[in-house]
Amino acid sequence: xxxxxxxxxxxxxxxxxxxxxxxxxxxxxxxxxxxxxxxxxxxxxxxxxxxxxxxxxxxxxxxxxxxxxxxxxxxxxxxxxxxxxxxxxxxxxxxxxxxxxxxxxxxxxxxxxxxxxxxxxxxxxxxxxxxxxxxxxxxxxxxxxxxxxxxxxxxxxxxxxxxxxxxxxxxxxxxxxxxxxxxxxxxxxxxxxxxxxxxxxxxxx
Numbered sequence: 135x136x137x138x139x140x141x142x143x144x145x146x147x148x149x150x151x152x153x154x155x156x157x158x159x160x161x162x163x164x165x166x167x168x169x170x171x172x173x174x175x176x177x178x179x180x181x182x183x184x185x186x187x188x189x190x191x192x193x194x195x196x197x198x199x200x201x202x203x204x205x206x207x208x209x210x211x212x213x214x215x216x217x218x219x220x221x222x223x224x225x226x227x228x229x230x231x232x233x234x235x236x237x238x239x240x241x242x243x244x245x246x247x248x249x250x251x252x253x254x255x256x257x258x259x260x261x262x263x264x265x266x267x268x269x270x271x272x273x274x275x276x277x278x279x280x281x282x283x284x285x286x287x288x289x290x291x292x293x294x295x296x297x298x299x300x301x302x303x304x305x306x307x308x309x310x311x312x313x314x315x316x317x318x319x320x321x322x323x324x325x326x327x328x329x330x331x332x333x334x335x336x337x338x339x
Contacts, residue, residue, distance in 0.1 A: 138193035163189030252279030
């Protein structure tokens with residue numbers, strides 16, 4: 135896949151590295167290439183540094199992993215997203231999010247042309263994206279959204295990032311639930327002192 139990554143902090147950098155290693159073409163979309171602080175990512179295969187507009191133009195899939203309060207502004211900055219899939223990896227934390235929304239994915243939908251918006255890669259820490267393996271058992275990932283195209287792309291990219299399975303949580307009405315699930319991980323890891331090296335696995339019998 136050709137993937138634009140907008141937001142190259144911990145989550146964006148981890149997924150850029152994992153996906154490029156699996157042969158995906160990665161376009162890091164930034165506002166100012168001269169001020170880009172993640173230049174070590176350019177040592178990854180198939181990775182290109184470009185403007186946000188050019189990254190979106192080249193890619194079929196867009197990962198948004200910027201701070202949640204600017205979700206609407208970032209969505210507006212993408213330009214023409216017709217036919218593109220957007221994967222939202224953001225979370226509103228401690229009430230800090232786009233004004234008027236209880237989740238970031240709805241803000242994206244209201245400010246882009248595409249309807250293929252799904253929420254994924256938001257329910258665990260970036261350390262688990264760098265390495266989802268726990269003693270030979272890979273963690274699971276989760277996705278929500280009404281777009282079948284979007285869900286299929288997210289599921290494939292979850293596998294390519296090393297997750298064992300990517301479970302469908304439901305349609306767009308489950309966006310807020312996904313963010314609550316993220317807060318559950320944050321609460322355990324940070325507030326309750328379990329540490330970042332924890333993750334979720336769905337067991338069946």
